[in-house]
Each structure stands twice: as structure tokens, then as C-alpha cells.
Amino acid sequence: MKLALEHRVNPDFALSIEARFPGERHFLGLSGPSGAGKSTLLRVLAGLEKQASYHCSWFEDMPDRRVGLVFQDGLLFPHLSARENLALAMRYRKQPHYEWQDVVEGCQCAHLLDKQVSALSGGESQRVALARALLNGPDVLLLDEPLSALDLMTRHGLLKYLQRLSCSGLNILMVSHDLHDLALYCDAVGYVKAGKMQICDEPDAVLNELAHQGEYRQQQFGLLQGKRLDVTELDDYGCVAFECQGQTLYCRTGALSGEQVKMLVDARDVSLDRQPSNDSSIVNAFECEIVTVGEVRSGQVLLELARNSTRLYSLISQLSFERMRLRVGETVTARFKLR
């Protein structure tokens, strides 16, 4: 998706975006520090900022496009029930549209339909607001922190549903401060800073770049991905196997998009072995090379590990690091649990 956008918001802040999200992607993520201009960018694309100039390749050949915009606080009609809010969106919907049953189930709001909006919690309002936007039949869905009030399991359920819709052709641009959600579910991610698109790339490339820039060091994650392997006996264990850089890995909560599996691995969960061993309770073993060794901070060292283009991080104690005499260029086995 190509995006070009100019908008002066106030004398001190202007949005000036020139970006190209890689590939033919439908589910794009947007993150960045507070005040960077993410919400303004969505407002411009929704046509709410009349002074702005913009071009978005999603809108080409779509003169009568319908843009759905969902804010963090839902903005439902407060004097109506959830069902009445959804029915109103259906009344003014566009074809082709999404089916009531599918949307209500996908947004996990069947049990909320007869509640008054004023009686909904923040997370419940968000689910109903998302359902309302979908029932209106959008060509493009712009989401501004739409799941911020949801618990982890519900959030992942909704992200999987959005991913499914995007696979069937709905264009979605979602703003979130949670880069991990974006990395797991989006096809590409943009990082906005001070009104400019600083990075716009595949999710793992964005995580790595932010880590190198020191923007995102507090929790370092590696993104492992690959083709799902057909190992039926794993169903009984509630996990899936996938091939990543020629090695078999296992995960439980990774995002699945068709045949592709993605798994985020926290640097704090990765231990290092010199000798690969099958005699460990830790299921995943990934052979890789140490490519950088960070500074010692609070008695810990962050190691960057790589196998071809795949990056993984390991945060280990200075004691282990010195005892093992680990060095850049060395091949090690990174071990991490099935999550």
C-alpha cells in the first residue's frame, strides 16, 4: 500500500508522510510514541480533516468507498442498546457486507446485544463498536487502539478474526501501542515519529530496526515464522509445529494466517546451550549464530542471535555469559519453551 499525506495540525505540528508498505497486504499496523500523529493520520484517511491532502493506493478506483473508523472509546449511540446500534449500521450498510451472525460471533458480543450502551464496560463497548463498523460494510477499516480495553484472550480472539477478514480482502489499518500484537497479526507495520513515517516494513524488520535504534529495548522480542507442518498428533497437546529456517519449532499461542505461523519469543525466555541435546524439558531448540553482544546492564547481557534473516535475542546473566565465554560468530543452540 502506498501512502502520501500532508497536514498541518497546528503551528507546532505537521504530519508529512511518504510510505510504501511492502507487498500486496491487507492488514497493516501503525505504531509510534504518543503525540506522533497516528490518530491524525487515520482522521485524514477517513476524510475528517478537510485541509489535508492525501493519496492512498487503497482508495484508487474506489470513488464511492466506505471507510469504517473505530476509536478507542467506541463512540456508540448512548441512548440505544447494543443491538439497536448494530441494527442502525445494518440499515445504512453497503453491499457486499458481512453477515450479522459472523460479525457478532467474531467480535464476541452476542451476550451484549440486549444491554444498554451505558451499561457496557470499556472492552464491551469496543467489541460492539467494531461489530457496528463491520456491519456497515466498509471497504477500508481504520482502527485507532480498538482493542486496548480487552483482556489478552479476547484481544487475541478479535485479532484472529480481523486477520481472517483481511485474508478475505478487507483492507485494515490498525493503530496500536502494542507492537507485539502488530508483529504477530499484521502483514506489515509502520512506525510514526514526530509526524513522519520513520520505518515501514515487514514486522520482524521493524522490531529489529527499533531495537537497533534503542527505541524498543525494554523488552526485546524475536519474531519466528514459517510454514505450518502437518503433525496431527500435536492437536492433542494444543500446539502446532512449523518450519523456520530449516528447523522445526513448536508454539501454542502464535498467530496463524493460512499456512503461516508466527511466534514471538521474549529474550528473557531464551537460554543458550553449546551442545544440542534432546534431553531437556524445553521443547524448542534453534541453532543460530551470535551476531552481537550488548553492554552489561544490571548484571545482564543481551545477545543478538541470527540464522539467515531470522533474528532472536537472549538476555542472560553476566555470570553465565562469562562462564561460557560466549563470543560473536559462535554457533549456539537457543532454547525456549512452548508458549
Ligand SMILES: Nc1ncnc2c1ncn2[C@@H]1O[C@H](COP(=O)(O)OP(=O)(O)OP(=O)(O)O)[C@@H](O)[C@H]1O
Ligand atoms: N484538534 C487538534 N488541535 C490542535 N492540535 C492537535 C489536535 N489534535 C491533535 N493535535 C496535535 O497533533 C499531534 C498529533 O496528535 P495525535 O493525536 O495524532 O497523536 P497520536 O500519535 O495518535 O498520539 P497518542 O498515541 O497519544 O494517541 C499532537 O501534538 C497533538 O497535540
